[in-house]
Every structure is written in C-alpha cells, then in structure tokens.
Amino acid sequence: MTKLKLKLVSALESLEHPDGRKRRAAFWLIALLLPAITGLVYLLGGSKYVYVHLVYMPILFAAIVFQVRGGIVAAVAAGFLLGPLMPLDRVAGEMQKPLNWLTRLVIFILVGALFGLAVELLQHLRRRAQETAYYDAFTSLPNQNKLQVVLEEAIRQYPDGPLKLVIFNLDNYIELFYTLGTKATTSLLLQVSRRLHYCLPQGTDIYQLQTNKFCVLLTPASGISEGELLYKVDFAFNMEMLYVESVPVYVEISSGIAAYPEHADNAEDLLLKAGIALYAAKRMSERYCYYQVQKDWTSRGTWRCCQPFPVPLPAMNSSCITSLSTIWRRAAFTVRKRWYAGGTRKGGCFTRVLSSRK
Incomplete structure (x- = not known):
C-alpha cells in the first residue's frame, strides 16, 4: 500500500x-x-x-x-x-x-x-x-536533508569517485552567541557563508548542517581540491576579521574531511565519517583532520572490548566476593581494553586508581 x-x-x-x-x-x-x-x-x-x-x-x-x-x-x-x-x-x-x-x-x-x-x-x-x-529558516542555505539528496545524486553520477566532503565548524560560536546575541550571530552566519562562497568555484554550494556547521561537497567537476579549499578558507578567515554591528569578530574554524569511496560507500556513512573527522580535529586541537579508522571511536575495530561485568560493581561488592583484589584485577583489565584514547596503560595503574576511589 x-x-x-x-x-x-x-x-x-x-x-x-x-x-x-x-x-x-x-x-x-x-x-x-x-x-x-x-x-x-x-x-x-x-x-x-x-x-x-x-x-x-x-x-x-x-x-x-x-x-x-x-x-x-x-x-x-x-x-x-x-x-x-x-x-x-x-x-x-x-x-x-x-x-x-x-x-x-x-x-x-x-x-x-x-x-x-x-x-x-x-x-x-x-x-x-x-x-x-x-533550507535553513534563517540563512536560507540548503541543509542536511538537501545535502543527503545531492550526495546520493553525486554518487550515482560518479560511482567511482572521487568525492570529498568537507565540514567546517565554528569552534567559538557559542562564545560569540552569548556575547553578541541571537540577531547578531545570525548576521555572523550569513557573513561566514558568503566568505566561504568566495573560496569556492562558481556553482559549488554550501550546506548548513547545524547552526555552526557548514559543509562543502567537492566533485571532479568542482575544479578544486580539498587542500586548496582549506588553504583558501584559512587565508580568508585569518587575514581579515568579520564585523558584526561594527564589532570585529575573529572566527575559529576547524575542518573534517572524508572521501568516497575511500572512507564510505554511501551518502549517510560519508557524512558520518566527515563528522567523526571533524570531532577528531577538535579533540586534537588541529585545524583540519582527514578521516582515519584509528581515530574513529565508533569503529568496531577501535571499540572492541571484553564482555562487561555481569552485574554493576556496587552490586558485586555487596554480593558474595572472595577477594577485593580479584575485582580490582578484573576491573583494571576491562577498563584497559575499553580505553580507546591515549594508548593502553598497565593494569596496576588502574588498580591504584580503583583502590583510591574505594
């Protein structure tokens, strides 16, 4: 039906x-x-x-x-x-x-x-x-729904790629929002979108994924690589400040890049991988980051851990436990296997942490 x-x-x-x-x-x-x-x-x-x-x-x-x-x-x-x-x-x-x-x-x-x-x-x-x-109600830019449609069409048009998805994030947007107010930040977003347009070839659209996130899809017909785009964006926003209600504003921008078919084979996954790359760039305080599996906390290979405790730790303490040291060793082993950032640590380190929080 x-x-x-x-x-x-x-x-x-x-x-x-x-x-x-x-x-x-x-x-x-x-x-x-x-x-x-x-x-x-x-x-x-x-x-x-x-x-x-x-x-x-x-x-x-x-x-x-x-x-x-x-x-x-x-x-x-x-x-x-x-x-x-x-x-x-x-x-x-x-x-x-x-x-x-x-x-x-x-x-x-x-x-x-x-x-x-x-x-x-x-x-x-x-x-x-x-x-x-x-389209976004305030900036009239195409939003994530429109990007999904365009991505699917681009994948059908270029089944062998390459397609590059670049997401730009305004890192200090929240600070600017509470400093300038709603009306001023709307004007700021419009200025940011116009300046991004200046960095792009004619006919390339900018999509607004969220309030402070913009996205650009680069196809073989775009005539510009992601490296050139990042250089132009970095130059455009660092060489000249934006002015909102006669107040000079500096915008901090970080970027995440994902490629089709190298990193994803469909539109939804490509958008997700670009977002993960952006988050990795922000976490490492980098200006940009390409998607990498080892930096993807959602990857099965990264987030592979041993089976969890059958019951919560407080319940285990109140139940029949033979030795507290057994719990510490088991907890240290589990936490070490779940630790996905900063490398693995020795179990004794976690044992001391657990014993100090007893």
Missing part, C-alpha cells in the same frame, strides 16, 4: 512539473479527449443526458498540467464543442437554446480557472514546505 501511495505521489508530481515531451503528450491527449467525448455525447442522445459531464475530465486534466490558462482554454473548447451545434435531444431533433450552452460555457470556464488556481496554490504551498524541509 505504501509503495502504491509513493507511485501515485510521484505520478502527480510529474504531472505538475512535466518536461517538454510530457507536456506535448498531455496536449495531444486533451485534444483527442475533447472531440471523442463530444462524439460520445452526440451518439448517446445529446446534451440533456448525464454523459455531458464527461467533458470535465479533459478540463481538469488541462488545469493540472497547464494550470489556470490550460483550464480556461480547455473549458472554452469544451463549451463550444457542446454548444450551438450539439442537439439537446438528438432523437427528437431538439436543439439547445443559446442561454443553455452559454451558461454551460461560463460554468466550464469557472471550473477550469478555479481548479487551475487551486493547483497553483497547492504547488506554491508544496514549494514552501520543500524550502522548510531543505
């Missing part, structure tokens, strides 16, 4: 935004339906029978594809086809009065125009909803 709904929605969207071939096909379909329905109404007895209402199908279809103008044109054509030459009752030989078919013509035009107007309004509302879903 869900797949059927998705196909129906996709079909409606393709009707609302047809390409040239689909528009021509829709035009010829409407042009065939109108005389076909006119002939059917004539053969079935005339315009006084209910079959005359079949003509609303091409009118509404024209309003969906061509909006108001299409609905009005189809309505006028239908009104004249079912107008003065169409008998009211073909068997009795009774013709329509001018008032009858003119009234029907006006109704057809109203229906086509109003339905086309409703379609245009729905399209406008849907575009606004898409802007809300794919």
Whole structure:
C-alpha cells in the first residue's frame, strides 16, 4: 500500500512539473479527449443526458498540467464543442437554446480557472514546505536533508569517485552567541557563508548542517581540491576579521574531511565519517583532520572490548566476593581494553586508581 501511495505521489508530481515531451503528450491527449467525448455525447442522445459531464475530465486534466490558462482554454473548447451545434435531444431533433450552452460555457470556464488556481496554490504551498524541509529558516542555505539528496545524486553520477566532503565548524560560536546575541550571530552566519562562497568555484554550494556547521561537497567537476579549499578558507578567515554591528569578530574554524569511496560507500556513512573527522580535529586541537579508522571511536575495530561485568560493581561488592583484589584485577583489565584514547596503560595503574576511589 505504501509503495502504491509513493507511485501515485510521484505520478502527480510529474504531472505538475512535466518536461517538454510530457507536456506535448498531455496536449495531444486533451485534444483527442475533447472531440471523442463530444462524439460520445452526440451518439448517446445529446446534451440533456448525464454523459455531458464527461467533458470535465479533459478540463481538469488541462488545469493540472497547464494550470489556470490550460483550464480556461480547455473549458472554452469544451463549451463550444457542446454548444450551438450539439442537439439537446438528438432523437427528437431538439436543439439547445443559446442561454443553455452559454451558461454551460461560463460554468466550464469557472471550473477550469478555479481548479487551475487551486493547483497553483497547492504547488506554491508544496514549494514552501520543500524550502522548510531543505533550507535553513534563517540563512536560507540548503541543509542536511538537501545535502543527503545531492550526495546520493553525486554518487550515482560518479560511482567511482572521487568525492570529498568537507565540514567546517565554528569552534567559538557559542562564545560569540552569548556575547553578541541571537540577531547578531545570525548576521555572523550569513557573513561566514558568503566568505566561504568566495573560496569556492562558481556553482559549488554550501550546506548548513547545524547552526555552526557548514559543509562543502567537492566533485571532479568542482575544479578544486580539498587542500586548496582549506588553504583558501584559512587565508580568508585569518587575514581579515568579520564585523558584526561594527564589532570585529575573529572566527575559529576547524575542518573534517572524508572521501568516497575511500572512507564510505554511501551518502549517510560519508557524512558520518566527515563528522567523526571533524570531532577528531577538535579533540586534537588541529585545524583540519582527514578521516582515519584509528581515530574513529565508533569503529568496531577501535571499540572492541571484553564482555562487561555481569552485574554493576556496587552490586558485586555487596554480593558474595572472595577477594577485593580479584575485582580490582578484573576491573583494571576491562577498563584497559575499553580505553580507546591515549594508548593502553598497565593494569596496576588502574588498580591504584580503583583502590583510591574505594
């Protein structure tokens, strides 16, 4: 049922935004339906029978594809086809009065125009909803949802890569936010995005993942490497300060880089690996960092540890324990295996720490 709904929605969207071939096909379909329905109404007895209402199908279809103008044109054509030459009752030989078919013509035009107007309004509302879903409300930059779509399209376009995803983080954003206030920091974000645009080739977009995180996707068509981009960004933000309400502001930026297909084979993982590289750069106080497995705390190889205690340590102390030194040795072994930063340490070190916290 869900797949059927998705196909129906996709079909409606393709009707609302047809390409040239689909528009021509829709035009010829409407042009065939109108005389076909006119002939059917004539053969079935005339315009006084209910079959005359079949003509609303091409009118509404024209309003969906061509909006108001299409609905009005189809309505006028239908009104004249079912107008003065169409008998009211073909068997009795009774013709329509001018008032009858003119009234029907006006109704057809109203229906086509109003339905086309409703379609245009729905399209406008849907575009606004898409802007809300794919663009940031304050900066109007494309957000993470839009980046996911663009990443998937880029992977389909360049299945062998290389694609580079670079995430920039404003490290001192929180400090600036509480110092300058909401309105000023919004202006700051706009200035940051504009300065990032100056560092990029024309046609390369900047995405705002979070309030203080921006992202750039580099493809083979971008014409710039990640090294050149990092150099330009570093030069742009270090050589000249930003001014927010006449106050000079220095922005600290760190970066994380991940590559397709070297580090990930899909859009979601590539975005995740770039974020992990950014976090590693911040943790090591570096300006930038490429994704590396040994710096990935989410990697199975890094976060491999022995099985945990079957019960919490306080519960073990209150249960039947033969020796406290056994607990210390077991805890030291477990903590050492779980220790993923700073290298491994000797068990005695952790034993002394545990004994001091007894």
